[in-house]
Structure formats: C-alpha cells, structure tokens
Amino acid sequence: MPDLYQELINLAESNMYPLHMPGHKRNELSTPMKGAFRCDITEIDGYDNLHDETGIILEAEERANKLYGADKTYFLVNGSTSGVLAAISAAVSKNGKILAARGSHKSFYHAAYLRNLNVKYLPYKQIEGLNIPDSFSEDDIEQYIDTDVEAVFITSPTYEGICSDIRKISEICHRRGIPLIVDAAHGAHFGLGTNGTQDTMFNKEKEANEASAEAGYISVPENAVSQGADIVIHSVHKTLPSMTQTALIHVSGDLIDRARLKRFLRIYQSSSPSYVLMSSIDLCIKEMEENGNSYIENLLKFRNRIQRETSDCKVLKVIGKNVIDDPSKVLVSVQDSTMTGEQLYDILREEYGLQLEMAGENTVLAIITGWDKEEGINRFINALTEIDKGLSVAQDNQVSHKISFIPPRKMNICDAWDAESEFVSFSDAENRIAAEFVNLYPPGIPVIVPGEVYTKEIIDTVRSYLDQGLNVQGIEKKEGLLCVRQK
Numbered sequence: 466m467p468d469l470y471q472e473l474i475n476l477a478e479s480n481m482y483p484l485h486m487p488g489h490k491r492n493e494l495s496t497p498m499k500g501a502f503r504c505d506i507t508e509i510d511g512y513d514n515l516h517d518e519t520g521i522i523l524e525a526e527e528r529a530n531k532l533y534g535a536d537k538t539y540f541l542v543n544g545s546t547s548g549v550l551a552a553i554s555a556a557v558s559k560n561g562k563i564l565a566a567r568g569s570h571k572s573f574y575h576a577a578y579l580r581n582l583n584v585k586y587l588p589y590k591q592i593e594g595l596n597i598p599d600s601f602s603e604d605d606i607e608q609y610i611d612t613d614v615e616a617v618f619i620t621s622p623t624y625e626g627i628c629s630d631i632r633k634i635s636e637i638c639h640r641r642g643i644p645l646i647v648d649a650a651h652g653a654h655f656g657l658g659t660n661g662t663q664d665t666m667f668n669k670e671k672e673a674n675e676a677s678a679e680a681g682y683i684s685v686p687e688n689a690v691s692q693g694a695d696i697v698i699h700s701v702h703k704t705l706p707s708m709t710q711t712a713l714i715h716v717s718g719d720l721i722d723r724a725r726l727k728r729f730l731r732i733y734q735s736s737s738p739s740y741v742l743m744s745s746i747d748l749c750i751k752e753m754e755e756n757g758n759s760y761i762e763n764l765l766k767f768r769n770r771i772q773r774e775t776s777d778c779k780v781l782k783v784i785g786k787n788v789i790d791d792p793s794k795v796l797v798s799v800q801d802s803t804m805t806g807e808q809l810y811d812i813l814r815e816e817y818g819l820q821l822e823m824a825g826e827n828t829v830l831a832i833i834t835g836w837d838k839e840e841g842i843n844r845f846i847n848a849l850t851e852i853d854k855g856l857s858v859a860q861d862n863q864v865s866h867k868i869s870f871i872p873p874r875k876m877n878i879c880d881a882w883d884a885e886s887e888f889v890s891f892s893d894a895e896n897r898i899a900a901e902f903v904n905l906y907p908p909g910i911p912v913i914v915p916g917e918v919y920t921k922e923i924i925d926t927v928r929s930y931l932d933q934g935l936n937v938q939g940i941e942k943k944e945g946l947l948c949v950r951q952k
C-alpha cells in the first residue's frame with residue numbers, strides 16, 4: 466500500500482487540476498522553498514521564538530504588518546482556527562456575551578464552548594435561490610447588538626466571497642467602545658495589487674450600482690484591516706502562495722489587550738511552531754510585496770475570462786460581481802437545470818480532471834488565484850461550456866433546504882456540550898435540549914447548537930433533510946438525537 470507521501474506524489478503527477486485551496490495551487494514557481502527538511506528546525510540560538518519574538522521572527526511579522534497596515538501582526542502556524550480562538554478569548558471575558566453570525570466557522574463555536582460564552586446570533590440571511598449566506602448591514606448590527614455585548618464577530622468575506630461593510634460595522638462597534646473581530650480567513654489577498662486599499666475606497670453601494678452580472682472585476686475588495694476592524698484573521702494559505710496551516714492575526718486600536726491576546730496565542734498554538742511554515746509565510750509576504758500586482762492582475766484576468774467565456778451558457782450560470790465580491794470565488798449555479806451541485810462537481814472531477822472546492826445544493830464552488838495556470842482555467846471554461854450544451858432548462862425543480870430559524874435556547878453551549886447526554890428518538894425529542902451540534906452540509910451552518918431546544922419545527926426539518934438523503938452531521942440515524950440527559 467502506498468504511504469501518505471507516495472499518495473501525494475501520485476496526485477502531484479496525475480492530471481487532476483486543483484480548483485481549490487491552497488492558493489499556491491501546487492505550482493512550484495510560486496516559491497523558492499523546495500527542500501523543506503533542510504530548513505525544519507526548532508528554537509535554536511539565533512533563530513528567535515514565535516511565542517516571545519524579538520529577532521528574525523519579529524522582523525518577519527513586521528514585514529507582514531507593513532503589507533496590511535495594522536498596528537501589530539502575529540504569525541499563526543495553527544491556521545485561522547487558532548487566530549479565531551485567541552481573538553475571541555482575548556476580546557470577551559469568560560462567560561461574557563458576543564454577537565455573531567449563525568453561519569460562523571466552527572472555530573467560533575469552539576471558542577464559545579471553551580470560554581463559556583453567551584452567544585447572541587444575528588439572523589440567518591441567505592441569498593435566495595443560491596442558498597448561500599448573505600452579508601450583514603450596519604442596520605442588522607444596530608438591531609441585534611445588546612448593551613452587554615462585549616464584541617462583534619463577523620465573517621467577511623464569506624466562504625463564497627460575499628463581503629459585509631466592515632467600515633460601517635466597525636464604526637457602530639467603536640461608538641459603543643467594543644471591538645469588531647473579522648474572520649477574513651478567505652480574504653488575505655484583499656487590498657493587495659495596484660487597485661488595492663491604498664488608492665481605492667471600497668464602497669459597496671457605489672460598486673453595486675456599477676455592477677451587473679456581466680461587469681468585469683477591476684480590483685479585489687478592500688481589506689478589513691484598513692476598514693477599521695480591531696482584529697482581522699487571514700488564512701494566507703487559502704488564497705495566497707503559502708503552505709497549508711499558515712495564517713496571520715492583525716490587531717489595531719486600543720480595545721484589545723495585546724498581552725492577553727498573546728497569552729491566548731501561546732495557549733492555542735503549538736509550543737514547537739514550524740519554521741518551515743513561518744518561512745513560508747515570510748516568503749509569501751515578500752512575493753506579494755514584489756509581485757503582488759501581477760498576481761492580482763492574473764487573478765482578475767482569469768476571473769473575467771471565466772465570466773465572459775461562459776456568459777453564453779444557457780443553463781449553468783457563473784455568478785457575477787453583482788453577488789460575489791471576491792474574484793477568487795467562482796460560484797457556478799445549476800439552479801436552472803435538473804442537475805444538483807453534487808452531480809456537476811462529480812462530472813467536473815471524473816470527466817474533466819477538475820477538483821473543485823465544494824459542492825452545494827444547487828451550486829459548485831471553485832477557488833482560483835493568481836497562481837493558477839492558463840491550462841487549468843481553459844480546462845474549466847471548456848468543461849462548463851461543454852456540459853452546458855448537454856443540459857436543458859428546467860423550471861422549479863429545485864428543492865430548497867433553507868435554514869431560516871434559530872431554536873430557543875435553555876443552556877449555554879459549554880454547559881450543554883459538557884452535560885451527560887442520551888440518545889432520544891425523533892418522536893420523543895420535542896422540548897429536549899440538544900447536547901450536540903447538528904449541521905447540514907453544505908453550507909455547514911448549524912441547524913441546532915448544544916443548549917438549544919428541539920422544537921417540533923426543528924425535528925421535522927431534520928427529518929426532512931434525512932428523508933431527502935442530505936448530509937446531516939451530528940445525528941445517529943438509528944439512535945436518534947443526542948440530548949442532555951434528564952435528571
């Protein structure tokens with residue numbers, strides 16, 4: 466049996482093209498770093514220490530900081546996951562209250578669990594038909610922010626590339642003297658390139674007027690750092706040429722206690738941070754400083770070609786700039802066909818050797834970057850146009866699995882997840898408290914969170930998802946729903 470390394474070499478030598486993360490696209494030209502073992506060391510003399518940096522690591526962090534313009538930037542070797550955990554732990558007191566979107570990444574929920582937080586949720590907002598999470602406006606925040614909320618947590622861009630107006634949301638937070646944490650794991654490339662933050666004010670309303678499905682992308686959106694967020698977390702590995710697990714956390718202003726943040730970064734990250742990963746971040750930053758413009762130009766060129774050259778497709782639709790803010794995210798809708806997202810994903814993989822990032826109910830998502838190769842982009846365009854020729858338009862045949870409500874809550878996540886639990890049959894679960902997350906994939910938004918109550922509506926919804934064969938995680942089909950044990 467081949468070992469893991471051999472499996473990876475087999476993939477590298479196969480014809481499968483990566484339309485997914487990491488941003489370097491396994492393109493060796495993206496880095497001078499070939500022999501990882503030669504530079505894999507631990508904290509020896511002269512090589513500084515990530516957890517108490519004063520030398521070469523501090524200098525590397527300062528280079529990254531200069532690129533993004535925050536007050537302080539720290540390297541992360543345990544992904545944005547560790548950044549989200551540390552940011553929330555530092556910004557909100559233990560047992561404190563935070564306002565967040567329901568569709569937040571699981572690291573958000575894990576932070577809420579570890580710190581026993583009281584989470585107030587922003588309502589579900591989904592884009593009709595596509596069933597993907599929408600952005601939040603300043604009015605949403607104004608409406609849901611309570612006086613005892615200690616921080617606001619927003620994901621922008623979303624996984625599918627939709628941005629909230631971080632400038633306006635941070636103004637609301639700052640008027641109340643509380644920090645805004647932006648999970649921009651997918652937005653490390655924002656604000657870079659000639660049309661980036663330095664000379665463009667990203668104004669969503671203005672851009673929306675100019676935008677139509679056919680309009681080309683002229684820049685990447687503005688970075689959350691320059692829009693005034695107090696903490697911004699970037700996975701450089703997702704959209705920039707850096708190795709998997711590498712990320713950055715940026716801090717600005719005086720609402721976040723730096724020493725406290727550093728304490729949590731030490732807690733949540735390995736005590737043996739990889740120099741290979743840290744140097745990969747540094748090389749990536751250097752690459753963006755030196756060649757960032759051509760990288761962003763490539764990305765925009767690839768994205769606009771995909772948009773333009775698939776515009777004659779009758780059934781498949783590449784969702785354009787009027788909906789998707791991030792040119793890296795190519796969301797293809799199968800809404801007008803009898804095909805599901807999963808089926809298109811399989812055809813692209815099996816018949817065209819294109820590995821996409823994700824399949825949704827009636828969409829597929831590809832991630833492209835400036836390090837893609839012309840051949841891969843051509844293959845993607847050809848595949849979409851060819852598949853489209855064989856499809857016919859079908860009306861109203863898509864079932865919508867929209868999650869539209871948040872169940873009432875009786876316990877905090879932490880108490881319920883730690884509580885003794887038992888399986889309860891669907892017919893007996895009404896009014897019982899969930900002891901486990903139940904998630905519908907995709908998009909992975911929780912249907913119920915530990916501590917919330919199974920209402921009839923929730924039980925019926927979960928049942929209908931299962932009946933339709935959807936991927937519902939957190940349920941033992943035979944045994945039922947995991948609930949807090951009743952005394």
Ligand SMILES: Cc1ncc(COP(=O)(O)O)c(C=O)c1O
Nearest residue numbers: 543544545546570620648650700
């Ligand atoms: C929105 C969001 N936040 C955070 C993360 C965690 O990032 P990482 O994989 O760098 O730990 C992800 C990962 O997919 C994500 O999608």
